[in-house]
Amino acid sequence: MPHDHNACPDCGLPDLAFAVHDHAHCAEQVLARAEALAQDAGARMTPVRKRVLEILLENHKALGAYDVLQRLAAEGFGNQPPVAYRALEFLVEHGFAHRIRRVNAFAACMYPGEDHAPVFLICKTCDLVAEAPAAPVRAALDAAAQAIGFSIERSNIEALGQCPACRGAA
Amino acid sequence: MPHDHNACPDCGLPDLAFAVHDHAHCAEQVLARAEALAQDAGARMTPVRKRVLEILLENHKALGAYDVLQRLAAEGFGNQPPVAYRALEFLVEHGFAHRIRRVNAFAACMYPGEDHAPVFLICKTCDLVAEAPAAPVRAALDAAAQAIGFSIERSNIEALGQCPACRGAA
DNA sequence: GCATATGTGTTATATTATAACTCGTCAATA
C-alpha cells in the first residue's frame, strides 16, 4: 500500500479525495470512528455536532461556517452563527474536522484519531480538498524551524491548484 | 553562509527576523530593492503603496489591513478599507509583501525578487514573523502533490509557535 | 434530588473584505 493512512480494510479503496471511491462507505467509516473516539475521550457528540460532521462528510469539499449554518437552520437547529461556529470548533478541537484557512472553510478529517499533520490540496476548479500524507513535509518544516530555534505548535500547509481530473479536463 | 537568501553584503547580518539585527538597515535595503524591481517591471510605486510598504517594514510583525489603514488615515491618505486593501494587494501581487492567512495579516517580503516560496514562522508571544528558507519543505510538498497528480499553483505554509527569544523567557 | 458543568439558542457586535461609482492625472492619439 502506497500510503500511511488507515484505508478501509474491508474495501481497500484509495484513501484520497480525488480518487474515485465509494464515498458513502468512506463517510460512514469516518463518522463511526469519530463517534467512537468522542466516546473514548468523554466528549459529547451531540445532535448538532454529529449533524455538522455528517454535512461536512457529504463530500470532500470544504464548507464555510455560514454554509453549514444554512443547512442546520433548514433542519430546525439554531440559525445564528454561534451555532455553526461552536459545533465546528468542537470538531476541530477533537480532530474530527480541519480548518482550511486559505478558503475560510472547514472540511471533515478523513483520518480522525491518527495524529497526523496533513497537507491540504485544494482544487480551485472543483473545490475538492484532499488531505494528503504529510510526514516528509512536516519533517522538512520541523527541520527549518529547529535550525533557527523556533518551536512549532500548530502549522497549516495548504496548496491551491488543480486535481488530476480537472487538469485532465483542461 | 547557512542560508540561501540575499543577506546584505555590506553588513553580513543574519537574515532572519528573530535574530538581533540592524533593522533600519534591513528595512532600507528591502525598500530600495522593491522600488528598483517595481521600476523594472513598469509598476508604479505610488506614495500610498510605498508608504504601506514602509509601514510593514517598520518591524517584522504582520499587520492587519485595518491597522495599516489606521496609519494611512492618520497621515492624510484615504481612510476607507479599499485604500489599504488595494495597496496591500499591489504589494502582494508584485512580491513585495506576503499575506499571512493564519493571522489575517500582511508582512513585508524580506527577499523581494528572489522567487521564493517561503515558510512563515509566527511567534504567538511576540508576534514576530520570520520568513524562513523553504526549499526542502517545498520540495516535499511538490513530491506529495505529484504523487497524486495534483498540480500546485500557490501554497501557504505557516507555523505558529514560539521564537527562540520568547521560548528562552518562558 | 440537587448542584454543577456543559451545551444550545439568542441578541448584538466586531472584524475582515469587496463591489461599484466618481474623480483627477497623465500620456497617447487624432
Add this chain to the structure above:
DNA sequence: TATTGACGAGTTATAATATAACACATATGC
C-alpha cells in the same frame, strides 16, 4: 489642441467571516 483611454485614489455602501455576552435548558456527578 482637444479627445480619449488607462490608471490610481477616494468615496459610499455592503458583503462575508467571526466572536462576546447573556438566558435557559439539559445532562452529569454527587
